[in-house]
Amino acid sequence: MxxxxxxxxxxxxxxxxxxxxxxxxxxxxxxQALLRAGSPxxxxxxxxxxxxAAFVSKQNQTDFCMKSHAAASRHLYADQRDLxxxxxxxxxxxxxxxxxxxxxxxxxxxxADARTVSDELVAAxxxxxxxxxxxxxxxxxxxxxxxxxxxxxxxxxxTPTDPAAYEAMGERMGTVGYQLPAxxxxxxxxxx
Amino acid sequence: xxxxxxxxxxxxxxxxxxxxPETARPLNDLVNVLLRANAHRxxxxxxxxxxxxxATYVSSLNxxxxxxxxxxxxxxxxxxxxxxxxxxxxxxxxxxxxxxPKMKALLTIAGSVQQxxxxxxxAQVEAARAEGxxxxxxxxxxxxxxxxxxxxxxxxxxxxxAPQDPTLYRYRAQKVAExxxxxxxxxxxxxxxxx
Numbered sequence: 001m002x003x004x005x006x007x008x009x010x011x012x013x014x015x016x017x018x019x020x021x022x023x024x025x026x027x028x029x030x031x032q033a034l035l036r037a038g039s040p041x042x043x044x045x046x047x048x049x050x051x052x053a054a055f056v057s058k059q060n061q062t063d064f065c066m067k068s069h070a071a072a073s074r075h076l077y078a079d080q081r082d083l084x085x086x087x088x089x090x091x092x093x094x095x096x097x098x099x100x101x102x103x104x105x106x107x108x109x110x111x112a113d114a115r116t117v118s119d120e121l122v123a124a125x126x127x128x129x130x131x132x133x134x135x136x137x138x139x140x141x142x143x144x145x146x147x148x149x150x151x152x153x154x155x156x157x158x159t160p161t162d163p164a165a166y167e168a169m170g171e172r173m174g175t176v177g178y179q180l181p182a183x184x185x186x187x188x189x190x191x192x
Numbered sequence: 193x194x195x196x197x198x199x200x201x202x203x204x205x206x207x208x209x210x211x212x213p214e215t216a217r218p219l220n221d222l223v224n225v226l227l228r229a230n231a232h233r234x235x236x237x238x239x240x241x242x243x244x245x246x247a248t249y250v251s252s253l254n255x256x257x258x259x260x261x262x263x264x265x266x267x268x269x270x271x272x273x274x275x276x277x278x279x280x281x282x283x284x285x286x287x288x289x290x291x292x293p294k295m296k297a298l299l300t301i302a303g304s305v306q307q308x309x310x311x312x313x314x315a316q317v318e319a320a321r322a323e324g325x326x327x328x329x330x331x332x333x334x335x336x337x338x339x340x341x342x343x344x345x346x347x348x349x350x351x352x353x354a355p356q357d358p359t360l361y362r363y364r365a366q367k368v369a370e371x372x373x374x375x376x377x378x379x380x381x382x383x384x385x386x387x
Binding site: 003004005016019020022023025026027029030033034037039060061062106109110111114115117119122132135136137139140142143144146147148149150151152153154155156 | 195196197208211212214215217218219221222225226229230255301304305306308309310312314317327330331334335337338339341342343344345346347348349350351
C-alpha cells in the first residue's frame with residue numbers, strides 16, 4: 001500500500017504525477033526532453049534511450065519502471081523488439097551495437113556510484129562512435145532513473161503484475177510520449 | 193577534467209546545464225518548485241531552509257562535494273546559520289543536531305531513499321507523522337531525496353569542476369536564496385574576488 005493517499009488503482013509514477021502535478025509536470029517534461037528529443041549532436045534513438053532507462057531501473061530493482069520502459073523500447077524497436085529482453089538478460093551477448101554496450105557500461109557506473117565513471121569507460125564509448133551528446137544524455141538518463149525509481153519505490157506505489165498492462169503503457173509511451181495525465185478530480189476524462 | 197567538453201569556468205551542475213539547456217529547464221523548474229515554491233503552500237510544513245537541509249544531507253551521503261557545499265550554503269543562508277555549524281552538525285549526526293523531531297524523522301526517510309526507495313518503511317513514515325509531518329511533507333521529502341540522487345550523479349558522472357573557495361558558494365547562495373535557481377549566468381562573479 002502506498003505511504004500517502006494516491007489515486008486508487010493508478011500505477012507507478014502516473015499515480016504520483018496525478019497526485020502532485022506541480023512537480024509531475026517538470027518530471028514529465030524532463031523525460032520527454034531526455035527520452036525523445038535528446039542533445040543536438042546525439043546519435044541515440046528513442047528506442048535506445050528507453051532501453052537505457054529500463055536497464056538502470058533493472059539495476060535499481062524497480063519493476064514498474066523496468067517493465068514499462070522495456071515495453072516502450074520494444075514498441076519503438078518494432079521488428080527488432082526481441083533485443084530488449086536479450087539486453088536486459090545479458091548486455092554482453094545481446095545483439096546491440098558496441099557503442100550502446102559501452103554506453104550501458106557508463107550507465108551502470110552512474111547507477112552504482114557516479115564517481116566511478118572513469119576516463120577509460122568514456123574513451124571506450126568514444127572509440128565506438130559515441131558523441132559528447134550521447135555521453136551527456138546517457139549519464140543524465142541513468143541519473144534521472146535513479147530519481148524516478150526511488151520516487152516510485154520510496155512512496156510504495158502500485159506495481160501491476162499483469163504483463164498486458166505494461167504492453168499498453170509501452171504503446172502509449174512509444175506513441176504519445178510523456179504528457180501529464182488528466183487530474184484525478186475529473187472521472188469523465190480518467191480513461192486509463 | 194570533465195568527461196565531455198563543457199563551457200569553461202562554470203562550476204558543478206552549471207557546466208552540463210549550459211551544455212544542455214533543453215534538460216536544464218525542467219531540472220531548474222523542478223528544484224524551484226520543490227525547494228522553494230512548495231514551502232509556501234498552506235499544506236506544507238517544511239520551510240525553504242529545511243528543504244535545503246534535506247538536499248544537503250542526501251548530497252553528503254552521496255559524497256557529492258559541489259551539491260552538498262552549495263545547498264549547505266543556501267540552507268545556512270535561509271536558516272541564519274552564519275558559521276555553517278548547523279549544516280555541519282546535520283551532516284555529521286542529525287540526531288544530535290538542533291533541528292525539530294519532525295525534521296529528524298524526515299531525514300531518516302531521506303536517508304532510506306538514498307539507499308534505495310524500498311528501504312523506506314511504513315514505520316519510518318509513521319514516526320514522521322507522529323511528529324507532525326503531513327502527506328505533503330512525506331511526499332516532498334521523498335522526491336527531494338530522490339532528485340538529489342539524480343543531481344549528484346549528473347554532477348559526478350560527468351566529472352564536473354567544483355571550486356574549493358567557500359566565498360564563491362556563500363556569494364551564490366545569497367543570490368539563490370533571493371531569486372531562485374536558474375541555468376543562466378548572472379549570479380557568479382566574473383572576477384576572482386566576488387563583491
